[in-house]
Amino acid sequence: MWYFLAAFRKHPRLQNAIKNRIAILVPAKNESKTIQNLFDSLNKQTYDRSMFDVHVIVEDPLDPTIAMAKKSVNAAVHIVLDQTRKGEALDGALKAILKENPTKYDAFIIIDADNLAHPDFILEMNNALASGRQIVVGKKYIKNWESSDRKSRSLVSNCTSLVYTMVDDLGNSHRNSRNIPVSMCGTGMMVRADVIKQLGGWPYRTLTEDFEVMVDCLLKGFTSLYYQHAIVYTEEAVEHRVSFKRRMRWLTGFTQCNRKYRKAIVRKTFFEGKIIWKNFDFLYSLVPVYIFAGISLVLGIVGLLAAGAYALFFQPLAWPILKIALISIGLVYGVLCLFTILTLIVDRKVIKMTFWEVIAVIFLNPFILSEFVWIFIRIFTSPGNLQWDNVDRINYVAKKDE
Template sequence: MTTFIENFNFFMFLLFAFMYLYQMIYMIIAFKAKRALKRGKDNIKLNKIGVIIAARNEEVVIGQLINSIHAQGYPKEFIDIFVVADNCTDQTALVAKEAGAIVKERFNTDQVGKGYALDFMLKFIDKEYSYKNYDGYLVLDADNLLDKNYIAEMNKTFNEGYRVITSYRNSKNYDQNWISAGYGLWFLHEAEYFNLPRMTLNNSCAISGTGFLVKSDIFKENGGWVHHLLTEDIEFSVSQILKGEKIGYCRNAVLYDEQPITFKQSWHQRLRWAKGFYQVFSNYGKRLIGGILFKRGNRFSCYDMAMTLMPAMLITCFSIAVNSSFYLAAILGFINEKEIILVTTMSIIKSFVWYYSILFVIGFITTISEWNRIHSTGWKKIMYSFTFPLFMFTYIPIAIVALFKKVEWKPIPHTVAKTIDDVLENVKN
């Protein structure tokens, strides 16, 4: 029995490593790509961009975002800003209007979530302005801030023929605590060590919540924003990949957003993400597997999205369930108590050390490579490399609870009222 326990935990580690080995290869490809990539050449065509911001009680931060859009190094006549004030009980609509946005208020407590708000605004735009008046739509969250060259850089990648483009997601409050840093470090890793190698290999990238540009034709083809699961971003990514779309990545377009700083906020947000991933896999899993087996669309991108959605959570939950059953059997006296508890405990500790080491290496490499783009003091950058694995481990109970709990969309309050200049001035090496 003790041999079985040891072999089981070792096998689970090998299975996990085998399924995600490609992400380690991604990191190698990213290193080479970073050396080879240069800033894109200027493209002559200036596309008309409609910026869509879904906001719920965001009076504290939305003004700074709109100001950062106005400050873009891109002709102002080619940018229109649309804000949907979604079920707001504060002055979001007024602040957005005074900042120069076209504002439409929405009140619907039955259809709650960002996806419904986006669809509401897209239908308003189509009715009042028509989809065809804009070449593309840039989707942002109210807490975002844009680097002054953000839209110009997105425009360059847009002119390369991509119909969906994601960007480099940085954090405006990385240095607040280990939770905000955990988020920030993961999004940096996702940008440069997932999307950059995907782009390099001519595979599809994936959008992540905010900061993505979509060609107007796609919304016209889809009939608006039709994705309303708890993680509408990954649902949109998967649905487009299954249609054969290749999502691009613009690493020179830098966006800053605000991360949760309390564990309660983080728990609720990531619980929604975990549940949303389960929902997306439930709705699209068969087609993703079909894409892998029968070459429907981009075969490897289908595999990549399938791995993103489910296995890590399920493998972890299954491993915990099996090891817990050993403990329970030992406590109830069905098997040799002391020996089983000792062996199981040692196996769990070994697994913890292995996973912590892997996550630390991932976080540390990302920290070093993105050092100059992380807005924090040097000692915090290093310290948060050590806490990053612990942040990732907190996904385990979240993933387990998400399997059984009914989860609804809840807004995360944003309170970091910084301008883009405030963020850039905070760079300390």
């Protein structure tokens, strides 16, 4: 309940009299078709242009992105060969920057090549440094809703777009107030230079290196902040196939992190001095949700199978069992519908859907959320070896008034 109530509280806008020198890091492997929009948005920043530099990271020395980056934003380009993870790209660039001039920057901002930066994004990130927190996560708006091309949105993208509100406003807002490490999204994230120097670069190698950063906040004591006034626009996949692939990759990375670090976090939480209560948010906050959803779905599926078996033999118990199964499934569906409505209310000023799109999302989103169960099953039964691959991008067309 505290998580939900915190979502409706306004975050204070910070002010910073100090202009910090900031590096913008853009992993851009094979992103020449989409990255120009990001460059255009960086050229519109209200923050002093002499106080931030753009660093673009590519894999291929012949990548067209290189010429675009130098021409559009006078970027420094880092060629990191044989990238299989985003973390490898960031690590190569950061080590090169630290080697050349370790004291040049006060903070580093990571932003994906398919994003757009709000005109005040870097200004607000600089303001966020006044909080004293070492890692700052910005607010994610959805780029699909800003495009004048209607083909850049769909019911699937409308549903999956709500995940950012669920993670940030329905989760991180409460963590801010309790000084609990916030959940990270690898784009629109700022890391202070002292953290980068302590890490010696970017040592994270799972598919979700941003989640590894959150784990390091728990293990190394880094402080973090969700700051909703620093806004980036990210994009969501329009096709279900692409969306499913993305979510499969995210949850695979989540599972990798959980297996790699959970024992260390449990040890630090319970066995190295006093119990660290704030770590319980990471360890157990979603357990009641998993138990409720898991039991309800299992009861529903088992009930449906049992009812079908009884029906084949014309047994009188078929209908009562079927009712129990439908009630179990309906309960899960109803809770997810209510959760979707709450999410839409929290971000109602930002979510740009028509009335009928909202209605459709309320009824479809529970099915999209339920797919995470199937994805988890896929991960545990056939984990495979997913790579950091490029995915299909939307055709973003800026509106005329931009």
